[in-house]
Amino acid sequence: MRFLENISDNEIQAGFNRFIREASLKYLSSVSVDTVIFRFHESQLQVLIFKFGDTKYSILPGGYIERKEDLDEAAHRILKERTGLNDIFLEQFYTAGKFNRSGDPRLKRILRRSGVILKSDNWFHQRFISVCYYALVGGEQVISATEPHNFHYSWCDIQSVHDLLYDHNQIIEKALEKLQYDIIQKLVGSNLLNETFTMKELQVLYEAIFQKKFLRTNFQRKMLNLGILVRLEKKRTGEPHKSPYLYKFRSGKIK
Amino acid sequence: MRFLENISDNEIQAGFNRFIREASLKYLSSVSVDTVIFRFHESQLQVLIFKFGDTKYSILPGGYIERKEDLDEAAHRILKERTGLNDIFLEQFYTAGKFNRSGDPRLKRILRRSGVILKSDNWFHQRFISVCYYALVGGEQVISATEPHNFHYSWCDIQSVHDLLYDHNQIIEKALEKLQYDIIQKLVGSNLLNETFTMKELQVLYEAIFQKKFLRTNFQRKMLNLGILVRLEKKRTGEPHKSPYLYKFRSGKIK
DNA sequence: ACAAAAGTGTTAACATTACACCCATGA
DNA sequence: TCATGGGTGTAATGTTAACACTTTTGT
Numbered sequence: 001m002r003f004l005e006n007i008s009d010n011e012i013q014a015g016f017n018r019f020i021r022e023a024s025l026k027y028l029s030s031v032s033v034d035t036v037i038f039r040f041h042e043s044q045l046q047v048l049i050f051k052f053g054d055t056k057y058s059i060l061p062g063g064y065i066e067r068k069e070d071l072d073e074a075a076h077r078i079l080k081e082r083t084g085l086n087d088i089f090l091e092q093f094y095t096a097g098k099f100n101r102s103g104d105p106r107l108k109r110i111l112r113r114s115g116v117i118l119k120s121d122n123w124f125h126q127r128f129i130s131v132c133y134y135a136l137v138g139g140e141q142v143i144s145a146t147e148p149h150n151f152h153y154s155w156c157d158i159q160s161v162h163d164l165l166y167d168h169n170q171i172i173e174k175a176l177e178k179l180q181y182d183i184i185q186k187l188v189g190s191n192l193l194n195e196t197f198t199m200k201e202l203q204v205l206y207e208a209i210f211q212k213k214f215l216r217t218n219f220q221r222k223m224l225n226l227g228i229l230v231r232l233e234k235k236r237t238g239e240p241h242k243s244p245y246l247y248k249f250r251s252g253k254i255k
Numbered sequence: 256m257r258f259l260e261n262i263s264d265n266e267i268q269a270g271f272n273r274f275i276r277e278a279s280l281k282y283l284s285s286v287s288v289d290t291v292i293f294r295f296h297e298s299q300l301q302v303l304i305f306k307f308g309d310t311k312y313s314i315l316p317g318g319y320i321e322r323k324e325d326l327d328e329a330a331h332r333i334l335k336e337r338t339g340l341n342d343i344f345l346e347q348f349y350t351a352g353k354f355n356r357s358g359d360p361r362l363k364r365i366l367r368r369s370g371v372i373l374k375s376d377n378w379f380h381q382r383f384i385s386v387c388y389y390a391l392v393g394g395e396q397v398i399s400a401t402e403p404h405n406f407h408y409s410w411c412d413i414q415s416v417h418d419l420l421y422d423h424n425q426i427i428e429k430a431l432e433k434l435q436y437d438i439i440q441k442l443v444g445s446n447l448l449n450e451t452f453t454m455k456e457l458q459v460l461y462e463a464i465f466q467k468k469f470l471r472t473n474f475q476r477k478m479l480n481l482g483i484l485v486r487l488e489k490k491r492t493g494e495p496h497k498s499p500y501l502y503k504f505r506s507g508k509i510k
Numbered sequence: 511a512c513a514a515a516a517g518t519g520t521t522a523a524c525a526t527t528a529c530a531c532c533c534a535t536g537a
Numbered sequence: 538t539c540a541t542g543g544g545t546g547t548a549a550t551g552t553t554a555a556c557a558c559t560t561t562t563g564t
Binding site: 470472473477480492495496497 | 552553554556560561563564
């Protein structure tokens with residue numbers, strides 16, 4: 001489903017056929033991986049989504065599991081293919097298995113109109129059980145899709161994610177729940193920020209993740225009492241107002 | 256792997272062949288379901304395990320997903336097949352996908368010695384990604400395996416679970432972690448107790464789940480402050496000592 | 511009456527909440 | 538100098554942990 005682009009119908013059809021021939025040998029059938037890739041950008045928690053062809057709909061990045069590959073490895077590889085990034089924080093959170101989860105009526109309409117012909121025994125017509133992971137992309141990391149096809153990707157604010165196909169909207173909701181849990185339990189915030197950051201930035205991150213406000217003064221005390229932050233010298237002398245301290249996580253990023 | 260019994264080698268071989276022929280049509284390939292079934296019995300948290308043939312090893316109950324069945328439905332059906340119980344609390348918690356997770360060397364030794372011949376393209380030689388669920392069986396519920404084969408099942412204290420094949424020991428650990436989380440967050444304890452219970456029983460349950468002691472007086476206050484319990488009239492007049500109150504959960508069992 | 515179980519009370523320590531207040535900075 | 542962001546203080550409230558005390562029961 002990831003090969004509908006602004007190229008000719010013939011090319012689409014050829015690409016499909018080739019992929020399908022290879023896929024059934026290379027990948028496990030019935031199982032897929034979907035990933036919810038978060039970043040924190042301009043005070044917003046964002047999710048990476050890909051345009052589905054030239055429709056108004058989008059989907060989450062995903063892929064399949066090679067026959068001799070660990071499930072976790074597959075998730076890392078797919079992430080690498082879609083973002084060019086290695087060594088990213090990645091965590092499994094849910095496996096979606098409703099029988100009709102790929103039976104989105106919008107999808108059928110799109111395929112019919114696009115002229116792509118899919119036989120009923122097509123690889124894509126399989127029913128897939130999808131193992132879902134979420135990933136955290138840090139402030140300094142820049143993504144660059146390295147796949148042969150020219151995907152139209154975009155970062156979408158978490159509140160503004162609409163019109164995803166399949167059950168991908170529900171999957172994002174579950175990903176956010178798990179992220180809310182992990183940022184308290186495993187303190188994974190370091191993976192979404194720069195190496196150093198101000199207390200304000202940390203607070204805005206937490207507010208974006210929990211979608212609610214915290215009291216500035218109490219938030220600061222709580223974070224400092226956790227004992228996971230190191231206070232550095234000041235910066236931010238380029239801006240108006242009092243220059244804030246910089247902090248970093250005591251133990252670097254969590255892998 | 257669930258058909259090795261104390262029957263003749265020929266019967267084993269015949270059963271295998273029949274199952275394999277049916278299985279590849281009936282079930283999704285590459286995906287399985289494993290379940291960790293908990294109960295609370297004689298002050299112990301226990302797990303249901305099945306003897307693997309006549310070896311000293313055991314495995315978790317599991318099964319496969321029918322081609323037109325929801326993943327959750329499959330888990331419920333498998334639970335029904337193994338316990339005879341409907342409408343059980345059931346929750347997904349993890350999907351195991353290491354490539355070599357079924358490559359247990361103990362297993363190969365057993366199969367070699369048992370005389371069962373498995374061709375390399377055998378259904379069971381597939382690599383399986385296993386979606387794991389845990390279930391809670393209440394105090395009054397009695398299990399009764401309804402499958403055609405006469406499985407040797409047993410309830411095993413959670414601390415005493417050893418010698419499980421595959422990665423089933425790790426799976427139980429993850430199940431317990433999720434149960435610890437859910438009993439606080441979703442208050443699923445009602446599914447492990449009788450309709451009514453004493454505060455002592457509730458405490459022993461929590462102690463079994465968290466594998467640590469709580470102070471009796473504080474535990475009681477905390478539970479009552481949650482506002483989820485209803486205090487009934489007394490009972491336990493048959494025993495020595497002061498007769499305790501009975502409690503029940505305000506909203507019955509959680510489904 | 512007494513040993514053990516069950517219920518209630520009290521206190522110190524700690525965390526959470528909600529503000530008030532002061533300081534530093536660039537426009 | 539002043540608006541604003543940033544740092545610290547503090548009192549009210551709630552939660553947790555530890556322990557003392559009282560009540561109830563069958564033997």
